[in-house]
Amino acid sequence: MMQIRLHGAFVFATLSAPATRNALTDGMVTDLLEAIDRAEAHPDTRALVLRGSGGHFCSGGDFSRFRALIAAPAPAVGADPIATFNRAFGTLLLRLHGARVVTVAVVEGAAMGGGVGLAACCDFVLAAGSAQFGMPEATLGLPPAQIAPFVAARIGEGAALRLMVTGRRVKAADAMACGLADEVHEGDALDQRLHGLLAELGRAEPASLRSIKAILHARRTRPLPDTLDIAATHFASALRSGTASEGLAALSAKRAANWVVTPDGNTPTDSSSTLPGSPT
Incomplete structure (x- = not known):
């Protein structure tokens, strides 16, 4: 099981x-x-x-x-x-x-x-x-x-x-x-x-992580020009969606971006520290 x-x-x-x-x-x-x-x-x-x-x-x-x-x-x-x-x-x-x-x-x-x-x-x-x-x-x-x-x-x-x-x-x-x-x-x-x-990984924007995976998957399965087209589409999507604006704003304000989570599944201000998945 x-x-x-x-x-x-x-x-x-x-x-x-x-x-x-x-x-x-x-x-x-x-x-x-x-x-x-x-x-x-x-x-x-x-x-x-x-x-x-x-x-x-x-x-x-x-x-x-x-x-x-x-x-x-x-x-x-x-x-x-x-x-x-x-x-x-x-x-x-x-x-x-x-x-x-x-x-x-x-x-x-x-x-x-x-x-x-x-x-x-x-x-x-x-x-x-x-x-x-x-x-x-x-x-x-x-x-x-x-x-x-x-x-x-x-x-x-x-x-x-x-x-x-x-x-x-x-x-x-x-x-x-x-x-x-x-x-x-x-x-x-x-x-x-x-x-x-x-x-x-919790500090990374989740759609950006998926874009990285998609671009590298395309590299394995598609011609290079197609891969570059796919990468450009993902880049444009990130700029259009507002995630890049939030990331740059967070950098300027020296704060965590609004997508950041801890390994415990909480926001950085939460105090829980129990990580599941460790076998007993």
Whole structure:
């Protein structure tokens, strides 16, 4: 199962199956798609934060589901249900990779297989010092099918291939060195850094964050002239909407802009300091 909480300008999605180290089930895939939809539906949402419970991020696919799929015979005609099942995970990765809000993965303990894919699709990956990343699929007789293009996009094809064909596990520091993780923090410093990152995002105007995501998405999928046209449209929209006027006025007055929120979901003058989403 997955716990989804909307807290002010942030959505927290926690994989919650600690007995299996948060192995991905069909229900989790559906729930995470819902979390992305919820984050994108509210124009003030700054970020979606994804993490696991029980000291681990995600151990990858649900082996019991794999066994059930293997037990069913392949159809004589039509799509193979195994291919359909696998491609459904790719749909989730594509949505997460192209999410219109900022995405943050908080990785503790194991991030294996599909868990690496989830992290690779996020804009920020904050890792605990105890985190381990690995793609052992080839040692189990499988290709890391849906995650391969997203991991390669994050760390480069050569580095991705070397990790995939060896099935090697890498510690957090090595994951940061190769680009799988952006930062590594020990103990309570991990949640403190998450709090600080959300504070930074809370100072950004939400439509501008979405414009940045849209422009960079266009860069990946469209010719450069089209991307520049899209960027110009977003720039004009920001000036016409009044957000830039508010930002400049706030700068001149040395005050917070009217869109600023804290990680707790409050305005800067509020005193609450409880950040949800930290697994217990």
